[in-house]
Amino acid sequence: MGRFTFRLPDIGEGIAEAEIVAWHVKVGDMVEEDGRLADMMTDKATVEMESPVAGMVLEVAGETGDVIAIGSPLVVLEIEGEGNQVDGDAGREAAKSAPAAIVEEPALPEEPAAKPEPVLAPEPVSVSPTAPVEPVPAVTGTAAPSPRAPAGHARVMASPAVRKRAADLGIDLGEVRPAEDGRVRHADLDAFLAYNSAGGFQPAGHRGRDEQVRVIGLRRRIAENMAASKRNIPHFAYVEEYDVTALEELRGQLNEGRGERPKLTMLPFLITAICKLIPKYPMLNAHYDDEAGVVARYGSVHLGMAAQTPAGLMVPVIRDAQDRNLWQLAAEISRLAAAARDGSAKSGELSGSTITVTSLGPMGGVATTPVINRPEVAIIGPNRIVERPMFVKDASGIERVEKRKLMNISMSCDHRVVDGWDAASFAQDLKNLIEAPALILAG
Template identity: 90%
Template structure:
């Protein structure tokens, strides 16, 4: 057998490398003696990158950087949000209901309207959802209500003052669209944009951040598959659209024959106060909402 050459590692002190390269190697727990320079005997960052790529399974790359422990006082708006959320969960027996909606036709309608919107604001999903909710609430007045648990009184409202849960640098805020039932799609889109911006930059008036009768909360593309939103006390219901995904679905054509189509699907989640809203009412509302969302012409009709 031929003799095996034994290589003696070069001491790290004798390796030619800049202080920055040495520090990076130290942070990554890499022995510089194990890294082979690409040229002129001096180790560079590119040599470390190559070493890591070839030794990814060797455990040289740390999972993350160590951070600092810190304490953050919960004060101001953040404290009020915390107190309101705690009071809602402590006092309200929540129940959740989630239904699947086919929003393919609605997304096509939305695209067509946006293509000819001119100077008007761009339509998102929310104006359609709010319009559909406003159409249904006269049939389900117990959802558009406040419950005073101390007095044992439910106040059902004729107008829909719809809260829009919005994330801001200062925390969660709920600006309110007054008389949402009296606005068309474009007016709703403009008011959503105005209120969201006012909440984010701190210019929203106190009257614009209170007095909602029912709330919609949306995380947009990060909406997840389903949510269980916390009710905005003293309201009794909150509605949360989730992320839109594309799925193959069985669809019947005009002759009744089923075929597979790619459809856009979105779940809508509801949380309700079980002291005021029965499960049957929530489910019935969700099914009627499904009919409107899946046939957007019904939303646009008077």
């Protein structure tokens, strides 16, 4: 038998370390060749590590959330043959003493069942006249009174289930009038609640449990990126109201005749409008390298699309969004969102954006102040659509009140690169396109 050390391989250009986000084996497990060992996250993607040999796991190099350098031991296996550890006993001792190595802890013995608390006296029980009654043994000890049990009502008769329900509801059993034989039943509690519905006896909610959750994997990347963005970028926000009545009518007409094509949402229209305006406002489609003091402005719009997934927030990228039509954008939005949710998005699809759009759909709120996706300099967030009465001029110039569909669009910009005037001008030009949607479709 020999020992085989599997070291973390080079999993990407420029990658120096990776974080353990999930283990698929533990010490003592048998693993087949090409069997799953662990999931490792880099700055760009999550990579699944597979075993090159079959064997039994002897050591693993850390817990979930630990960061491992490229080339460091990840798993040590016991295999048939000589293995690949050629450094002798000294190497084994060094591996055993490495702080990252962990071993499976033995299972703790089960705790003995808790002893029942002594009580002062047995509760009265209803018995049939013919049923034999066994003598009740004497009970010794002193019991602490229930914190909910008020003084003066110790002789109220009720089953343990009724007592527990009353305690959960905060009801003093001494205030409940039993319907028969002096014993409080569930029906008596129901009647008490019905006649005292305004007394606040229903609990406000269920008590949860306290817990500590490690911030690892994608959630830690999100936390680090957001903190760096807010720490380094002087954000400013600009919010404008848009009348999207005509745009929603156009969207409905296009969807009626879409056939096999994907359904159009608001996003393809907004992205198309943004792409039309970027040549006029190139400073918004840029990266700022604050260390070098250089702004890189891009001719192509690689549009980041913030997407909520079970693992957390991801930003898949629509490459060359300016070259796509509405239907192509809708298809790419759907494809990338699905890939982000099921974890199949490739690293190249999750990096390289030049400007980002973030949308919460119907939950978009009245206005938002989104955090910029560093090193970008702008992020745009449409909010939810609401219907409100507005003054609208008819063909003769007379104002009348109409029900209109309105939506706020929020922008956050890097004030080191984007001036407030530029952001406001962009928002007004965007408003002209959104409120006259034929201009969005015009070449």
